[in-house]
Amino acid sequence: MNEPIFTNWNAEHTAKWGKAPLSIKHRLHRHELFSFDALADLIERYPREQYALVHMGAQKERRLWREGDIGGMAGHAVIDAIRNGRMWLNLRNVGSVDRRYRDVLDAIFEEVRQNVPGYDTYARTSGILISSPLAQVYYHMDLPGQSLWQVHGRKRVFLYPDRAPFLTPEQLERIALFEVEVDIPYEPWYDEHASVFEIGGGEMLHWPLNAPHRVENLDCLNVSMTTEYWTEAIRRRQMINMANGILRHKIGLDPKSVATSGPGFWAKAALQAGVRRAGLLQKDRRARRPIEFRLDQQHPGQVIDIPQSSA
Ligand SMILES: [Fe+2]
The missing domain is CATH 2.60.120.650 (Cupin)
Incomplete structure (x- = not known):
């Protein structure tokens, strides 16, 4: 291009x-x-x-x-x-x-x-x-x-x-x-x-x-x-979000620092990596949503409901 x-x-x-x-x-x-x-x-x-x-x-x-x-x-x-x-x-x-x-x-x-x-x-x-x-x-x-x-x-x-x-x-x-x-x-x-x-x-x-x-x-x-x-900076912010989240939600602390360098950062980087590796995060991943409709060929813009099994 x-x-x-x-x-x-x-x-x-x-x-x-x-x-x-x-x-x-x-x-x-x-x-x-x-x-x-x-x-x-x-x-x-x-x-x-x-x-x-x-x-x-x-x-x-x-x-x-x-x-x-x-x-x-x-x-x-x-x-x-x-x-x-x-x-x-x-x-x-x-x-x-x-x-x-x-x-x-x-x-x-x-x-x-x-x-x-x-x-x-x-x-x-x-x-x-x-x-x-x-x-x-x-x-x-x-x-x-x-x-x-x-x-x-x-x-x-x-x-x-x-x-x-x-x-x-x-x-x-x-x-x-x-x-x-x-x-x-x-x-x-x-x-x-x-x-x-x-x-x-x-x-x-x-x-x-x-x-x-x-x-x-x-x-x-x-x-x-x-x-x-x-970017590297965004990746570090993400590691901090993850580590502070673990400290707050799993350990009950109230982390204040969002520093992305220095000993505190590296301790948190190790913490979140360890917890992730150990599979300790119960990811509340959005459950895959059911497919509830399909497009209506005859009426553009309208949809036809797909019956959901009750299983
Ligand atoms: Fe967005």
Whole structure:
């Protein structure tokens, strides 16, 4: 790939990268891999275990979350169903399914490294998210570094400060230990403290590590790409979250330090590694959700319930 993917990177972006929310322009929305034909083709050959199709509640309504199956429908029909429904399709880890998307991801982070000296990333993954008009992603935070790339449609993204009460060490520890991101407290007044970006095709967002965020689609079909990555600094933060979580939840202490160097850090690094190796963490991994519906071929946007066995 010869042309840069970022199209307006400047010194301000370099200074803010990872330290403040920022929006940079890109050209993926005009890339052939992100055309609707290419996406339809990708959907048709996507492995079942690598995608999630989720049907969700209206904006501000948190209860409904059901997983479904595309039911062997053609790619363009799946996209039409999403355009007419209230759901999202997450094509996870697209680089492992199609090498060409992996190459795009690698090119992106090579450009980041050229613009932000020393910003070396690894274990990078990307996913493509196709979501309905007015769909939403609830308030949450993530452990790896993250960016959001808007490809088609428009959405409003709320980015919150990476400090209490929006984000607490205890929340990060719980996510690290138990891999649960649900039930993170959110209050409408948080929005007064959010940086709000409305982004369209050709705009991406990056924010400080762990910063909470939520997303509201405008009234149009949305296609976005999410990228996740690790750096040595992020890996150390994760080890601290894990170790402090063990001290708090398993041993009943109240750890205060989040230092990522020095003797305290190395003791915690050894602690969390030992506990993990010994298999002492009862991972409350999100149970694999049942597949409760499939798309309705006759009525784009509607779904057909799959009867659940009572076993
Ligand atoms: Fe996220």
